[in-house]
Each structure stands twice: as C-alpha cells, then as structure tokens.
Amino acid sequence: MGEIKREGFANKIGAIAAIAGSAIGLGNIWRFPYMAGSNGGGAFLFVYLICIAILGFSVMMAEFILGRAAQRNVVGAYGKFGNKNWKIVGYIANITGFVLLSFYGIIGGWALKYIYLSITNSFSGKTSTQLGAIFSSFIGKGMQPLFWYILFMALTAIIILSGVQKGIEKASEIMMPLLFGIIIILAVRALFLPGAKEGLKFLFAVDFSKITGKVILSALGHSFFTLSLGMGTMVIYGSYIKEKTKLENVALQVIIADTLVAILAGIVIFPAIFTFGINPAGGPGLAFITLPNVFLKITGGYFIAILFFALLSIAALTSSISILEVLVAYFVEEKNIDRKKATIVTTIVMIMVGIPASLSLNPSRHLIFGGKSIFDWFDFFTGTLMLPVGGLFVSIFVGWFLDKNIIKKELKDNQLLMKFLSFTLKFIAPITVFIVLINGLGIIK
Ligand code: PFF
Ligand code: NA
Numbered sequence: 001m002g003e004i005k006r007e008g009f010a011n012k013i014g015a016i017a018a019i020a021g022s023a024i025g026l027g028n029i030w031r032f033p034y035m036a037g038s039n040g041g042g043a044f045l046f047v048y049l050i051c052i053a054i055l056g057f058s059v060m061m062a063e064f065i066l067g068r069a070a071q072r073n074v075v076g077a078y079g080k081f082g083n084k085n086w087k088i089v090g091y092i093a094n095i096t097g098f099v100l101l102s103f104y105g106i107i108g109g110w111a112l113k114y115i116y117l118s119i120t121n122s123f124s125g126k127t128s129t130q131l132g133a134i135f136s137s138f139i140g141k142g143m144q145p146l147f148w149y150i151l152f153m154a155l156t157a158i159i160i161l162s163g164v165q166k167g168i169e170k171a172s173e174i175m176m177p178l179l180f181g182i183i184i185i186l187a188v189r190a191l192f193l194p195g196a197k198e199g200l201k202f203l204f205a206v207d208f209s210k211i212t213g214k215v216i217l218s219a220l221g222h223s224f225f226t227l228s229l230g231m232g233t234m235v236i237y238g239s240y241i242k243e244k245t246k247l248e249n250v251a252l253q254v255i256i257a258d259t260l261v262a263i264l265a266g267i268v269i270f271p272a273i274f275t276f277g278i279n280p281a282g283g284p285g286l287a288f289i290t291l292p293n294v295f296l297k298i299t300g301g302y303f304i305a306i307l308f309f310a311l312l313s314i315a316a317l318t319s320s321i322s323i324l325e326v327l328v329a330y331f332v333e334e335k336n337i338d339r340k341k342a343t344i345v346t347t348i349v350m351i352m353v354g355i356p357a358s359l360s361l362n363p364s365r366h367l368i369f370g371g372k373s374i375f376d377w378f379d380f381f382t383g384t385l386m387l388p389v390g391g392l393f394v395s396i397f398v399g400w401f402l403d404k405n406i407i408k409k410e411l412k413d414n415q416l417l418m419k420f421l422s423f424t425l426k427f428i429a430p431i432t433v434f435i436v437l438i439n440g441l442g443i444i445k
Pocket of ligand 2: 022023024025027028225226227228258
C-alpha cells in the first residue's frame with residue numbers, strides 16, 4: 001500500500017551469503033589480528049568472544065527486526081517508527097558510514113596492491129624485515145596508496161551501481177567458501193611453523209591482568225565492527241530479507257561464520273609473528289607484513305598468495321558495498337535521488353574524506369594529532385566509539401520503543417526468543433555498552 005516495490009535478497013541462502021559477505025571482511029583478517037596483537041592477545045580474544053556472545057546476536061536481531069519491519073534504510077526506519085529525535089540517530093549512523101568506508105577503502109586498496117605484488121613475485125627471497133619495509137614504504141608513498149584506494153572505491157561503486165543483489169549474492173556464494181578453504185590451508189601450515197606454540201599461546205592463553213578498560217573498549221568496538229553492527233548496515237540488509245525467512249537463523253549462522261574466520265586468521269598470523277620475529281603490537285600493517293612470510297614458506301606459495309589477496313579483496317568488497325548501500329539507500333529512499341547519481345556523488349565525497357587519512361600514514365609524520373594519525377583516528381572513532389553508540393541506540397529503540405506487535409510478527413511469535421531479546425535489548429546491551437563506553441573514555445576512571 002503506497003510502498004514502492006523494493007528489490008530484496010532472492011532467498012535465504014542468498015541472504016546469508018550477502019550478510020556474511022558484509023560481516024566477513026578486513027575486520028576478520030586485517031583488523032582482528034592487529035587489535036588482538038596490540039591488546040594483550042588472549043585477553044582481547046576472551047573479552048571479544050564475550051561481547052559477541054552477549055551483544056552480537058541481540059543487536060543484530062534488533063537491526064534485522066527494525067529493517068525488515070520498516071522496509072527502509074536506517075534513517076527512514078527510525079523515522080517511520082520513532083519521532084524526529086530518533087531520526088538523528090539514523091543520521092549519526094550515516095556519518096559513521098562515511099568515515100568508516102573512507103578508511104576501510106584505504107585498506108581495501110592495500111589488499112588490491114598486494115594482489116599486484118603477489119603477481120609480480122615481489123615477496124620472493126625477502127627477509128621478514130624487508131617485507132616490513134615493502135609495506136611501510138608503500139603506505140607512506142602518498143599518491144600510490146591513493147591510486148589503489150580510489151580503484152577500490154570505484155569497484156565498490158560499480159557493484160552498487162549494477163543493482164546489488166544479483167551480482168553480490170552470487171559472488172558471495174562462491175567466494176566466501178573459497179576464502180574459508182584457503183584460510184584453513186594456511187592455518188594448518190602455520191601450525192607447523194617453529195613459532196606455532198608461542199603464537200597460539202599468545203592468542204589463546206588469557207592473562208587476566210591484561211584486561212584493562214582499553215582492552216574491553218577495543219574488544220567491544222571490534223565485536224560491532226566485525227559483525228557490521230551499529231551503523232545501519234544490518235537494518236538495510238535486514239530490510240532485504242524475505243518475509244518468511246527466520247531472522248534468528250540468519251543471525252546465528254552469520255555470527256558463527258564470522259567468528260570462525262577471525263579465529264582462523266589468528267591461527268595463521270600469530271604463529272607466523274613469533275616465527276619471523278615480528279612485533280605483535282605492530283599496528284595496522286600486521287597482516288600485510290606477516291602473511292607474505294607465510295606464503296614464502298609454502299609450496300605453491302606464489303599462487304596461494306595471489307589467490308589469497310584476491311579473495312581478501314573480494315571479502316573487503318562484499319563488506320564495503322554494504323557500507324555504501326546504507327548511504328545510497330538513504331539518498332534513494334529519503335531524498336528521491338536516483339540510484340546512479342546517489343552512488344556516484346556519495347563515492348566521490350567519500351574518497352575526498354579518505355584522502356587525508358591515507359596521506360596521514362606518511363613517514364614524516366605529518367597529519368598526526370594527539371599521537372594518532374588521521375587514519376588511526378578514523379579507525380578509533382568508528383570502530384571503537386561510534387559503532388557501540390549506534391548499537392546502544394538500536395537496542396534501546398527496539399527494546400523499549402518499538403511496538404511489541406511488530407516484534408512479534410518479525411519473530412513469528414517465537415515466545416522464548418521474544419522474552420530473551422526483550423531482556424537483552426532492554427537491559428543487558430544498553431547497560432553493558434554504556435558502562436564500557438564511560439569507563440573506556442576515562443570519564444569514571
Ligand atoms: N564487518 C566488516 C568486516 O569485518 O570487515 C566491516 C564492516 C562492514 C563494518 C559494514 C561495519 C559495517 F557497517
Ligand atoms: Na567481520
């Protein structure tokens with residue numbers, strides 16, 4: 001009735017592939033090891049898994065429910081069921097998306113560049129120090145990483161332009177299992193490295209004395225980042241899930257797959273770190289410096305490297321499109337701008353926002369504020385602060401304000417699930433996120 005006919009995911013498998021495609025990305029293979037590495041290894045993993053278990057499922061369900069019930073983008077969804085103030089929460093989500101994709105695209109560009117380096121056999125015969133130098137000189141080169149960044153953003157825009165689902169659902173269905181397969185091969189190989197024991201100990205042994213406010217805040221932020229929560233991605237993707245599909249099945253499968261990929265990436269990277277004498281707290285370059293070391297050790301490593309970075313780029317693309325889609329859907333549905341124009345303009349603005357972040361990785365340390373580069377600030381602002389804030393609001397909204405009959409319909413009258421979510425969304429999620437944010441920001445302690 002008066003609703004525009006919207007394109008949605010074709011079926012449940014397609015929905016899971018696309019949503020897992022959004023979740024599984026650079027967050028698992030690039031960001032997880034680097035976060036764990038700089039936040040005490042096992043201590044980080046422990047808190048992260050707790051966050052996923054108690055918050056991930058509930059917040060994802062809240063976003064799905066909101067999106068599918070509203071059949072809108074995040075701003076439209078809040079606007080449909082809430083008052084004007086709630087729409088502001090939607091706008092905040094959009095701003096987070098802008099900043100998030102601009103820095104996500106930079107790493108996406110690194111992944112593309114590494115396909116190129118693999119093809120040209122640039123890792124061959126290099127020591128671990130030399131591989132580190134290849135990385136740092138590349139990201140510091142100014143124009144070069146910008147070129148790859150713009151290429152990555154252009155690819156993201158092209159996929160979104162070509163109408164989303166058909167291409168992306170299909171691509172995700174094929175690529176995701178392949179990525180999974182390669183990571184398993186790499187993980188098995190990594191277990192035979194001399195540093196395996198030490199690496200696994202670093203990743204899995206929990207030293208409780210290392211659990212600080214910063215570790216908890218980072219783990220909380222990362223649990224939202226890795227599941228694509230807190231900025232409307234799961235609202236818009238939820239709105240594309242077919243009426244008859246059970247939301248809880250989709251959420252569970254996506255969460256399990258995402259967590260597995262992150263842990264597998266850790267099993268590849270940490271043994272290698274200790275084998276090749278790399279600093280686990282080495283920051284954003286960690287995966288890009290460590291993985292080539294592993295490829296050099298493997299028979300057929302030349303081909304595996306190409307395949308791996310190609311899959312990583314694709315995994316990054318299936319995530320970046322989900323961020324761009326949040327914004328494009330907003331302009332199309334709320335501002336009546338046509339899809340093509342919305343995509344092009346958004347992408348161009350986004351590229352501009354990302355340029356200073358990419359340039360801030362220069363070796364002369366220009367564009368550094370308060371000890372962090374603009375790049376690190378973007379990462380921190382979105383991945384650590386804003387996503388939990390978005391998650392906090394969506395929990396409060398669905399837990400306290402959304403009409404119970406709407407929730408009942410979306411959950412197909414599953415009483416147990418309704419009780420569970422009502423408790424977690426009303427109390428657990430808002431209280432936990434609030435306390436962690438306040439603590440982490442040093443307002444209390
Ligand atoms: N979940 C993605 C990853 O782990 O790489 C990143 C991401 C996508 C974050 C979409 C947020 C988002 F809305
Ligand atoms: Na992820």
